[in-house]
Amino acid sequence: MAQRAAEAIVAALRAARSTSAEESPKPCPCSGSEIAVAADADGFVPLFDGKTLDGWDGDPKFWRVENGAIVGETTAENPTKQNTFLIWRGGKPGDFELKLEFRLHNHNSGVQYRSWEEPEKWGKWVIGGYQADMEASGKYMGICYGERYRGILALRGQKTVIGEDHKPKVVGKIGEADELLKKVDLKGWNEYHIVARGFTFTQAINGQLMVEVVDDDAQQRRADGLIALQLHAGPPMKVEFRNIRLKTLPAGQTSQRGVPPAGDSAAAMPETAQLQPIAATDGGARAAGKKKIIFVAGRKSHGFFSHDHYAGCRLLAKWIAQAVPGTETVVVQDGWPKDASVFDGAAAIVVFADGGGGNPILQGLDVVEKLAKQGVGLACLHYAVEVPKERAGPQMxxxxxxxxxxxxxxxPHWKADFREFPKHPVANGLKPFAIDDEWYYHMRFRDEMKGVAPILTAVPPDSTRQRPDGPHSNNPTVRSRTGMAEHVAWAAERPDGGRGFGFTGGHWHYNWAEPNFRKCVLNGIAWVAKIEIPPEGIVVPSPTIDELKENADEPIPEKFDWAKIERLIRQWNP
Structure with missing residues (x-):
């Protein structure tokens, strides 16, 4: 009965939109009242009833309802001195999907989200924040703009990351701007689809992805905020909006199908392309029930596709956020963050960086010690497992x-053959695999391996124990263990309930395409964050070559053996 009632409400709203075309224009009541209506079958709630501006707040000189649409208009006789906005007063969504139809007659407009007001400074009905832009000539159609807020964040066709310097960096390409613009009817009605999840934002028009922005600017990014429609200052203009619908997403969760990839419609995405969610436990949960995982990516150091810290962290963070509902992932670029508040509320920290005296964790020993005592987990990948003994050995x-x-x-570099795995959550779903990497071994472990569970164990080739002695190359103890198994990944528990994970592989960036290699690390990260791991482990699709190229620390060489990478991906993912 409840479902039939909800369907009846939705039907009535749709009928109201169609009948409103016969009604005369109505001025904005500027009531600011909230609206409460039922969601449609896809979970979207209408923000506009098609007849009135109930729930919206704007200057009545510029906004009205006409023919079932919100109309914003300025004229030569009735201009606006600055950009002015019609603001939805029903809440300040954080993670959400927003769909609406728009028709821009001329000039410039946009849809604000995660925005805010400063009336004492800017005046009434003026806001700043992220904007899905639209512009009549097409030049700025579909871009992501920061209104009073860092300027252009991504041009049409770009994938960008905003760093701590508050500037966007282009890290990938969706398509050519001119080709993407062909998806837009510059004279007619179009549909905008905006998705905000965590600090990743996508904007699509008529089913075509236009931009993707990741905001890693911990100082200035916005976790929630207002939704609003823009009238731009300048020449007289007119814009219309209708069928405005909002779906609030649980923190860290995408929609069922998400925003479509470039060139595809959402309906065309196969179900098999979806990531498999796993359940988050209450253990270690922070404010609002979220799991927050901070990835500390070290500086570039080893050349293209090796020690690719930032690109690796971005992939891992994306996979965790998509595969584990209720998580928020934050990637810190170029070493230890200057502002330690980024760790507030963290369930776990992941460090993927160069080690030794340059290990970024050395800059935050006091911070990590404090967080560890609070039960925050720590995972160190590849070179990040190395610290100077006298400076941080006991802490590690x-x-x-x-x-x-x-x-x-x-x-040494060697091909490790992993055949057996322990009964431990981090080993869930792992199958025998062999892979070449710079597998460090003969770690310094706790006495008698107390509280330490080996996860990946293999016998190194004798040749790896025949190198000359040196700080990293060989020593008498290693030589004495010829033919013996060595642990290269492990999970540890602390008496205070905290957890740790070490993984010595990770030299070659393309190894993330191997499903068991990838799964072991994702399982380890989830485990230290006290997230329950299903029997099959954390399963995510293998990255494509284009995904592996994204966010690379070094420029892509003109000559690179991509055929080898393609062969490996096919071999690992038959």
Missing amino acids: LDWIGGYFETHWSVN
């Missing part, structure tokens, strides 16, 4: 159960 033993100690541990 406590936090993650083991670390790379110079003149004790070694760092």
Whole structure:
């Protein structure tokens, strides 16, 4: 009965839109009252009833309802001195999908989201924040603009990341701007589809993805805010909006199908392309029930496709956020963050960076110690497992159960063959696999491996123990263990309930395409954040070559053996 009642309400709203075309224009009541209506079958709630501006707040000189649409208009006799907005007063959504239809007659307009007001400074009905732009000539159609807020954040066809310098960096390409513009009817009605999840924003028009923005600017980004429609200052203009619908998303969760990839419609996306969600436990949960995981990506250091810290962190953060509902992932670029408040509310920290004396964790030992005592987990990947013994060795033993100690541990490249796995959540879903990497081994572990569970174990080739002695290359103890198994990934528990994870692979960026290699790390990250791992482990689709190229620390070489990478991806993902 409740479902039939909801359907009746939705039908009535749709009927109201169609009959409103016969009614005369109505001025904006500027009531600011909230509206409460039922969601449609896809979970979207209408923000506009098709007849009135109930729930909206704007200057009545410029806004009205006409023929079932919100109309914003300025004239030579009735201009606006600055950009003015019609603001929805029904809430300040955080993670959401917003769909609406628009028709721009001339000049410039836009849809604001996660925005805010400063009336004492800017005046009434003026806001700043993220904007899905529209412009009559097409030049700025579909771009992401920061109104009173950092300027252009992504041009049409761009994938960008906004860094701590408050500036966007182009990290990928959706398509050519001119080709994407062909999807837009510059004279007619179009549909905008805006998705905000965590700090990733996508804007699509008529089913075509136009921009993707990741806001890693921890100081200035916005976690929630107002929705509004814009009238631009300047020459007389007119814009119309209708069928405005909002779906609030649980934190860290995309819609069922999400925003379509470039060139496809949402309805065309196959179900098999969806990521498999897993359940989050209450253990270690922070404010609002979210799991917040901070990825600290080290500086570039080793050349293209090796030690690709930022690109690797971006992939891992994306996979965790998409596969595990209730998580928020934040990637810090170029080492330890200047502002430690980024760790507020964290369930876990992941460090993927160069190690030794340059390990970024050395800059935050006091911070990590404090967080560890609060039960925050820590995962260290590849070179990040190495710290100077005298500076942080005891802390690493406590936090993650083991670390790379110079003149004790070694760092050869070799093909490790993993055949058996322990009964441990981090090993869930792992199947036998063999892969070449710079697998460090002979770690310095806690005495008697107390609280430490080996996850990946293999026997290194004898040749790896025959190198000359040196801080990283060889030593008498390593030579004495010829033919013996070595642990290269492990999980550790602390007496205070905190967890740690160490993984010594990760030299080659393309190895993230191997499903078991990838799954082991994702499982480890989830485990230290106290997230329940299903029996099959965390399953995500293999990255494409284009995805592997995104966010690379180094320029892509003119000559690179992409055929080799394609062969490996096919071999690993038959």
